[in-house]
Amino acid sequence: MSHRLDRGGRLIDRTKRLDFTFNGKRMQGYAGDTLAAALLASDQMLVGRSFKYHRPRGIVASGAEEPNALVGLGEEPRFEPNQRTTTTELFAGAKMVSQNHWPSLEHDIGAVNNAFARFLTAGFYYKMFIHPRPFWKHVYEPFIRRTAGLGRAPEAETVDADRYEQIHAFADVLVIGGGIAGIAAARAAAEAGRRVILCEQAAHWGGRAPVDGVVIEGQAAADWVEAQIEALRGMANVTLLPRTMGAGVHDHGYVLAYQRVADHEPGADKPRHRLWRIRAGRTITATGAIERPLSFAGNDIPGVMLASAMRDYAVNWAVVPGKRVVVVTNNDDAYRTAIALHEAGVAVRAVIDARPAARGALPEAVRARGIRVATGTAIRRVEGGKRVTAVELCAQESDGAEASERIECDAVAMSGGWSPVVHLWSHCGGRLLWDEAQASFRPDPDRPPLGHDGAGFVIAAGSANGAMLADTVLADGHEAGQKAAGAKKKSRAPKAEAEEEEPLAPVWMMPARAGYKLRMKMWLDPQNDVKVSDIQLAAREGYESVEHAKRYTTLGMATDQGKMSNINGLAILADALGRPIPQVGTTTFRPPWTPISMGAIAGEARGPLFQPLRRTPLHDWHEANGADWEPVGQWRRPYCYRRAGESRHDAVMREVKQTRESLGLLDASTLGKIVVRGPDAGRFMDMLYTNMMSTLKPGKCRYGLMCNENGFLFDDGVVARLSDDAFLCHTTSGGADRVHAWMEDWLQCEWWDWKVHVVNLTEQFAQIAVVGPNARKVLERLGTDIDLSREALPFMDWREGRLAGMPARVFRISFSGELSYEIAVPAGHGLALWDRLIEAGAEFGAMPYGTEALHIMRAEKGFIMIGDETDGTVIPQDLGLDWAVSKKKADFLGKRGMEREAMVAPERWSLVGLETVDGSVLPHAALAPLEGENANGQRKTQGRVTSTYHSPTLGRGIALGLVHRGRERMGEVIEFRGDGGRMIAAKIVETCFHDKAGEKQHV
Amino acid sequence: MSEPVSALPGARYAGLVKVAEAGLRGMIVLRGDLASKAVAKAVKDATGMPVPETRRIAFGKEAAVAWMAPDELLILTDHAAVAKTVAKLEKALAGEFATVADVSDARAVFTLTGVQARDVLAKACPVDFADFPVGTIRRTRAAQVAAAIWRTEEDAFTLVCFRSVARYMWDLLTTLARPGGEVGLYR
Amino acid sequence: MLLLTCPHCGTAAEETEFANGGEAHLKRFGPGSPDADFEAYMFNRKNPRGVHFERWRHAYGCGKWFIAARCTVTLEVFATYPAQVTEPPEDVVKAIRAKRPDWEGWA
Structure with missing residues (x-):
């Protein structure tokens, strides 16, 4: 059984006991434990079930490569599935639940899959669930959905209770990995005067060296590491980031790192995670190496662990996985585990070495301790169900038909050699080569x-670069640091005491010629249940590309992304295809290195910060007075102002009626206001707008259209000429920034010799539309030095002066057909002006109105709305706006586009008014279908609705729509399709429904 | 006669740093040829300040002048002095190809003070604040909106954004300055 | 995420501070131009594998447009220069040639 030793454990603090539960069972660990260490200390080797066969799964590793020991952690609202116990620090009150089983971890019904494992081979789901087709939707998909997904998703309505943030940082040299290579690299770069960030995914520094008993500069590795970190901490040009995982390396030195700020201290009022967006001149990946498992039958039974992980648990946390252990290896490094376990008092029954001989210093040291070493030997199979009970041996060079020996044990430590962690090197296109001696890519x-x-x-450094012994690791790290720093003076690298290792022997299968029965019990990917036999089957079925074989078998597609299984799987595939491993190549390494939280990706962008909301100076007034909001770009505009007991429809009808009959007020502050000024302003305006603007006189306004070079209409608005050399362009609410950028683009990139300045003054002014027959009266009540009379300020004129004691511009323009003034005052005065208008308007029953009333009134007048009547394919002529397209000007933006054959064809759809025969309101975007299909097999149509409303003024439904040859078809009745296929007859009429002579706006 | 108001009058917060809405400031955009004698003289006469170097802001007694673009300055004054300063500039630049515009009401101004000011700003802006001495101005992005930031003192920064997003900026800065979020990046 | 230096204000900034404006050095064809020229101006883009000239605006900064010459394969940025030119400046062409001897030229 696994248990805690009485002594040792370099990372734990035995004075601090921490209570936690696993599946409701109370357990105890120490501060400094990982969840996995604490589970093992409580003899909880069985921690989950595999995904496909629901086989019992135990802890295999001690780091990021762990495929099995994933748990649901915490409770709502902080519950999270798939938390990796090997890299999560234990905290007081941690609640873990195991995953992928029902009803319990010990007794699992899904394990029945295991009994049928021989039928559930690679590609089973693809083959099985194809026929019959109709079964997919009603039988297969619901079944697969119920069984799919690892762990339980948090409750759908749960809001993450924690906070998260991001930060931008800059470094000359970023070092990822705080082992001895990373530390040496960071020190070298820092000594050279560079700005350095050193990050380490774990809570402690030093990586594996302290576990392996390395001696550096005459000191124990742990002491050397501590001294180095102290020195680095004292340097002003160094930032140390423990608990920070280098997640991804991206273009141009952009690196994302994931800091677990408060996972280990729940309840602390801190951001839980912080995403570092680092831009580094050079990035050193000192990310170490991962030990490979060996492929022998039963290598997935709980109790079979990586040899290095067993060593980690023993040395770091004083936890051993059993009382009688067998070590199996193809290299010298695993002998360190035998020694560490032996010294911890564990009975090491034997070291099984697949190599024909083991004569190096480490094997000899093991023999010297009286431990048996069996060379040329393989594990034939492991016995046990939820726990290892024994191993059977056979010769490595055999088919393993019979066992040569049986050894009883409760844990197996395996080592198939080491693979450099090349992920971060590869994220942004770094290439790999095959290292024959180490049998790995680097x-x-x-x-x-x-x-x-x-x-x-x-720059890769240390074990991540293929340097596997402490002395070469340090030298490589130091050199990488110097190189990254561009250091001119070479300094001396720290030295470690020499270690000796004999070469490993690549062993991809144990025994070498194992038969099918054994091969189908050799696990490559224990989470997704991919076995040696599955890869071999894929190869036989023609999956030659490693990327295809991966997807067919799901090898490496589990949450660990193949960290442990990758190379072994490749080797099996290469062997089955009869090709060398480097020719088969690797699958693509993609960020992040290990999963990062959605919270960290979102950062602060949630709730009110999810996206910026633009507010006018009157926003708070609207909010306090019952506004129903409508998003317009990032602005929020009142849709209507609802009174108690009113529906939205009621409110809109009331607002239209009151405005047409007496007085309405609209917050028009969102309209774009762009000043175009300079000696060439008129010339520029004539290029921007389809109509002639240069002839506009100061004090006058003109409605104008802007098209792109295709001739398609993209913005409209009223232009006021401020002076001989200046124009004020009003744009749509959503379009101000776009139009401003459009102007700058042409001025900077095409006509850069034209003398024109453009200044976006949209937010300098609050703008209020005062609309209705009593508009003039209310403005006069406010007091003004501007003569507002019909004669002095006629329709489409503007004046500047003072109004209600404020500096103001008054534009006599109308989007409703009523007598209407738009008043612009500096934004800081906006609310005061609005208050005054409400106050003075009371005697006329003045009402604020929203965007829907605005829309209805403009539709009653047949005025177009960008985005309703236009969709990026509509030219002004389609909308009957030919009058606003100059025929005199030699050139303007869009003119050439409008000359194209398709734009002048009589077949185009044109804007018409639509009146339903029964007076009802046409549905939004309703289509008028025709018999037959077009060339794309779609139903032919002859028109569509672009705007549709109930008009309180006319007491019926009105609409605008684009209809094939519409303007030639006045009076014709066509049918539009309504909800549920119901056909609605509508008569084609003029676009203006109300006050066709336009008398009301001229009073 | 009504008194104009800023976007978030009197807003104050104390966390990792002190955040405050600075109230109404006079702000004038001047576009023109910054290398020209006419612009240099106009700016000097109106503010007492020279045209600043690229990406610099010069602080004077009654005004500050910030470099915004190769053909654009931002002149900062008291809000009450804007009309007078605009008039002076326009008069001095009459006949020149130059544009003067009052943008005081189009913006919101915030100050951040405290030793952690750079850490808080780094949470929002993709800017290297190690290379940012007093008198530097940088137009950039603060999370999802445009901002201009300058350093007035060792531990004091001013940030300007559009008025419509003043509330967003306030929420952003006060969220990022919340205690517990100490970083220690800039020391 | 790209790192670009605005040639107008000298700021080295990340991609999120800029707005991309597509292929650079297009010649505008206006009223009266033949259909083929207009079509090429509006729609035909080189989309090269290799050396590419593209328009960028320092949208969150000084607001100015510039052109970046970069490699679409390796993302190497050869140069950035103000947009007020109709073709790449000679020194930029020379710098690209030095790094990409096989480059067929910008035209």
Whole structure:
């Protein structure tokens, strides 16, 4: 059984006991434990079930590569599935639940899949669920959905209770990985005067060296590490980030790192995670290496662990996985585990070494301790169900038909050699080469990812670069640091006491010629249940590309993304295809290195910060007075102002009626206001607008259209000429920034010799439309030095002066057909002006009105709305706006586009008014279908509704729509399709429904 | 006669740093040829200040002048002095190809003070504040909106954004300055 | 995420502070131009694998347009220069040639 030792454990604090539960069972650990260490200390080896066969799963690893020991952690609103116990620090009150089983971890009905495992081979789901087709939707999909997904998703309505944030940081040299290579690299770069960030995914520094008993500069590795970190902490040019995982390396030296700020101290009032957006000149990936498992039958039974992980648990947390352990290996490193376990008092029954001989210093040291070493030997199979009970041995060079020996044990430590962690090197295009001696891929220093300057910006260092012994690791790290820093003076690298290791022997299967029965019990990916036999089947079925074989078998597609299984799987595939491993290649390494939280990705952007909301100076007034909001771009505009007991429809009808009959007020502050000024302003305006603007006189206004070079209408508005050399362009609410950018684009990139300045003054002014027959009267009540009379300020004129004691511009323009003034005052005065208008308007029953009333009134007048009547394919002529397209001007933006054949064809759809025969309101965007289909097999149509409302003024439904040859078809009745296919007859009429002579706006 | 109001009058917060809405400030955009003698003289006469170097802001007794773009300055004055300063500039630049515009009401101004000011700003802006001495101005992005930031003192920054997003900016800065979010990046 | 230096204000900033404006050095064809020229101006883009000239606006900064010459394969940025030119400046062409001898030229 796994248990805690009485002594040792370099990372735990035995004075601090922490209570936690696993599946409701109360357990105890120490501060400094990982969840996995604490579980093992409580003899909880069985921690979950595999995804496909629901086989019992135990802890295999001690780090990010762990495929099995994932749990649901915490409670709503903080519950999270799939938390990796090997990299999560224990905290007081931690609540873990195991995953992927029902009704319990010990007794699981889904394990019945295991009994049928021989039928559930690679591609089973693809083959099985194809026929018959109709079964997919009603039988297969619901079944698969019920069983799919690892762990339980948090409750759908739960709001994450924690906060998250992001930060931008800059470094000359970013070092990812705080083992001895990373520390040496960071020190070298920092000594060279560079700005350095050093991050480490774990809570502690030093990586594996302290566990392996490395001696550096005459000190124990742990002491050397501590001294180095102290020194780095004291340097002003160094930032140390423990608990921070280098997640992804991206273009031009952009690196994302994921800091777990408060996971280990729940309840602390801190951001839980922080996403670092780092821009680094050079990035050093000192990310270490991952030990490979060995492929032997029963290698997935709980109690079979990586040899290095067993060593970690023993040395770091004083936890051992059993009382009698067998070590199985193809290399010298695993002998360190035998020694560590032996010294912890565990009975090491034997070291099973697949190599024909083991004569190195480490094997000899093991023999010297009286431990048996069996060379040329393989594990034939492991016995046990939820726990290892024994192993059977056989010769490595055999088919394993019979066992040569049986050893009783409760844990197996396996080592198939080490693979450099090349993920971050590879994220942005770094290439790999195959290292024959280590039987692994490692970074090819001649083909790094390239930065903005065309130079390589990632340098791999230490074990991540294939250097596996402490002394070479330190030298490599130091050199990487110097290189990244561009250090001119070479300094001396820290030295470690020499270690010796004999070469490993690549062993991809145990025994070498194992038969099918054994192979189908050899797990490559224990989470997704992919076995050696599955890869071999995929190869036989023609999956030659490693990317295809991956997707067919799901190898490496589990939450660990193949960290442990990758190389072994490749080797099996290469062997089955009869090709060398480097020719088969690897699958693509994609960020992030390990999963990061959605919270960290969102950062602060949630709730009110989810996206910026633009508010006018009157926003708070609207809010306090019953506004129903409508989003317009990022602005919020009142849709209507509802009174107690009113529906939205009621409110809108009331607002229209009161405005037409007496007085309405509209917050028009969102309208774009762009000043175009300079000696060439008129010339520029004539290019921007389809109509002639240069002839406009100061004090006058003109409605204008803007088209893109295709001739398609994209914005409209009233232009006021401010002076001989200045125009004020009003744009649509959503269009101000776009139009401003459009103007700057043409001025800077095409006509850069024209003397024109553009200034966006949209937000400088609050603008209020005062609309209705009593508009003039209310303005006069406010007091003004501007003569507002019909004669002095006629329709489409503007004046500047003072109104209600404020500096103001008064534009006599109308989007409703009523007598109407738009008043612009500096934004800081906006609310005061609005208050005064409400106050003075009381005697006329003045009402604020919203965007819907505005829409209805403009539709009653047949005025177009950008985005309703236009959709990016409509030219002004389609909308009957030919009058606003100059025929005199030699050129304007869009003129050439409008000359194209398709734009002048009589077949185009044109804007018409639509009156339903029964007076009802046509549905939004309703289509008028015709018999037959077009060339794309779609139903032919002859028109569509672009705007549709109930008009309180006319007491019936009115609509605008684009209809095929519409303007030639006045009086014709066509049918539009309504809800549920109901056909609605509508008569084609003029676009203006109300006050056709336009008398009301001229009073 | 009504008194104009700023976007979030009197807003104050104390967290990792002090955040305050600075009230109404006079702000004038001047576009023109910054290398020209006419602009230099107009700016000097109206503010007492020279045209600043690229990406710099110069602080004077009654005004500050900020470099915004190769052909654009932002002149900061008391709000009450704007009309007078605009008139002076326009008069001095009459006949020149130059544009003067009062943008005081189009913006909101915030100050951040405290030793952690750079850390808080770094949470919102993709800017290297290590290379940002007093008198530097940077137009950039604060989370999802445009902003201009300058450093007035060792531990004091001013941030300007559009008035319509003043509330967003306030929520952003006060969220990022919430205690518990200490970083220690800039020391 | 790209790192670009605005040639107008000298600020090296990340991609999120800029707005991309598509292929650079297009020649505008207006009223009276043949259909083929207009079509090429509006729709035909080189989309090269390799050296590419593209328009960027320093949208969150000084607001100015510039052109970046970069490699669409390696993302190397050869140069950035103000947009007020109709073709790449000679020194930019020279710098690209030095790094990409096989480049067929900008035209």
